[in-house]
Amino acid sequence: MHDKRKLLTHRAINIALLCALSGSIVPLLLPSTAAREDAKQQTTSAATASPEPARDERLWQRALKLHRRSIVVDTHNDITTMMTDDDYDIGTSSVGKYHTDLARMKAGGLSAEFFSVYVDKKYAKEGGSARRAMDMIDQVYRAVERHPDEFMMAVSVADIRRAKRQGKIAALMGIEGGHAIENSLSALRDFYRLGIRYMTLTHNNTNDWADSSRDEARHNGLTDFGKEVVREMNRLGMLVDVSHVSDKTMSDVLDVSRAPIIASHSSARALSNHPRNIPDDLLRRIAQNKGVVMVNFYPVFIDQKAYDADRARDERLKPQLDRLREEYKNDPKRLGEEITKLYAANPLPPTPLSILIDHIDHIAKTAGVDHVGIGSDFDGVPSLPVGMEDISKLPNITYELLKRGYSETDVRKILGENLLRAFAEAERVARSSSRSVSGEGSLRRLNEGGR
Numbered sequence: 496m497h498d499k500r501k502l503l504t505h506r507a508i509n510i511a512l513l514c515a516l517s518g519s520i521v522p523l524l525l526p527s528t529a530a531r532e533d534a535k536q537q538t539t540s541a542a543t544a545s546p547e548p549a550r551d552e553r554l555w556q557r558a559l560k561l562h563r564r565s566i567v568v569d570t571h572n573d574i575t576t577m578m579t580d581d582d583y584d585i586g587t588s589s590v591g592k593y594h595t596d597l598a599r600m601k602a603g604g605l606s607a608e609f610f611s612v613y614v615d616k617k618y619a620k621e622g623g624s625a626r627r628a629m630d631m632i633d634q635v636y637r638a639v640e641r642h643p644d645e646f647m648m649a650v651s652v653a654d655i656r657r658a659k660r661q662g663k664i665a666a667l668m669g670i671e672g673g674h675a676i677e678n679s680l681s682a683l684r685d686f687y688r689l690g691i692r693y694m695t696l697t698h699n700n701t702n703d704w705a706d707s708s709r710d711e712a713r714h715n716g717l718t719d720f721g722k723e724v725v726r727e728m729n730r731l732g733m734l735v736d737v738s739h740v741s742d743k744t745m746s747d748v749l750d751v752s753r754a755p756i757i758a759s760h761s762s763a764r765a766l767s768n769h770p771r772n773i774p775d776d777l778l779r780r781i782a783q784n785k786g787v788v789m790v791n792f793y794p795v796f797i798d799q800k801a802y803d804a805d806r807a808r809d810e811r812l813k814p815q816l817d818r819l820r821e822e823y824k825n826d827p828k829r830l831g832e833e834i835t836k837l838y839a840a841n842p843l844p845p846t847p848l849s850i851l852i853d854h855i856d857h858i859a860k861t862a863g864v865d866h867v868g869i870g871s872d873f874d875g876v877p878s879l880p881v882g883m884e885d886i887s888k889l890p891n892i893t894y895e896l897l898k899r900g901y902s903e904t905d906v907r908k909i910l911g912e913n914l915l916r917a918f919a920e921a922e923r924v925a926r927s928s929s930r931s932v933s934g935e936g937s938l939r940r941l942n943e944g945g946r
């Protein structure tokens with residue numbers, strides 16, 4: 496898996512066409528350097544999906560009205576990588592290619608987007624993590640400059656509410672991968688000053704101060720420096736994001752953080768046993784912390800059937816994959832294309848939207864309805880549930896929640912108010928911090944061998 500993931504993060508993927516898709520699923524070009532979650536191509540055929548049940552038109556109209564009135568926040572979108580690597584202008588249509596563009600964000604009734612400043616683990620090895628993050632931050636600012644009537648840069652809860660009043664989409668930023676700060680609290684502060692409002696402490700790689708859920712546990716959770724990073728984020732008012740970290744890291748964060756934390760794009764492990772998902776005991780602790788878990792849409796995470804099928808397929812195709820890797824080891828572009836073809840010929844079963852709603856429902860029942868939201872992972876994953884193929888489909892979540900009997904107040908919480916509440920509390924904790932000068936008590940930089 497790891498080799499494949501590495502190979503497929505190559506830019507070559509950029510031009511790899513996900514084919515053999517049909518029905519309501521649009522073939523997509525895979526993101527460049529992409530597929531943050533599981534950097535491999537994958538197809539999900541809708542051909543065998545059972546027909547969608549007829550929509551209750553009155554309920555749909557009610558859902559649309561509620562959705563438009565609500566503040567709708569998506570806390571994780573990886574379109575930033577395409578904006579950076581391909582100079583993709585989000586104002587132009589990318590239908591059939593990416594999950595996100597401005598017109599579809601509007602169609603989806605989105606109020607605020609957290610653009611993911613995703614720093615691949617290769618930068619942790621080769622150097623340049625902070626520079627990569629800064630390049631991506633620049634792209635978000637440039638997108639807002641290009642489209643000032645549609646977007647507004649936002650760094651606070653007040654900004655998000657103002658953008659909504661002005662009919663604009665609030666553009667926020669979160670770092671994905673704590674190695675982006677290059678072990679420097681000064682860099683962390685600088686990122687805050689540039690507008691970064693959350694940071695996942697790790698990506699799929701364990702870094703020098705925090706263990707990841709998808710890598711070797713080297714620190715038994717957070718190191719002392721890692722705890723200092725969390726405290727400094729609290730002091731600044733940057734949300735601590737536990738998506739991607741190991742269970743022990745998450746538990747350590749919950750011990751240390753004085754402010755509510757978030758999981759910007761994570762789902763429930765009780766429903767699908769994937770290490771990226773959060774177990775019930777930690778969901779309850781996040782509730783005690785007044786934090787929020789923003790549900791990830793990726794079928795391989797949320798659908799046990801898709802996860803099992805994905806693993807079985809990897810096992811089954813291993814000889815062919817190994818052969819391709821050997822044959823095209825000097826031609827990563829061709830290799831990406833060949834692997835795409837192989838997966839397209841071996842699609843995973845489709846995942847219905849109801850499974851995504853089940854995760855929201857489970858977290859609402861386990862942690863409480865005040866502690867769940869949406870963190871799509873659009874353009875960071877190669878496939879999506881039927882009925883949630885791109886960002887324009889967000890109102891379907893509102894409809895499905897109403898259908899399950901959620902009150903309008905609770906739906907609004909899930910769509911965005913929960914995130915705003917946690918964010919506002921993190922802002923309050925920062926304001927009330929006794930350390931008001933940057934670096935007071937903390938000028939530390941993690942050196943070689945230090946903890």
Ligand SMILES: [Zn+2]
Nearest residue numbers: 531532671760
């Ligand atoms: Zn991620």
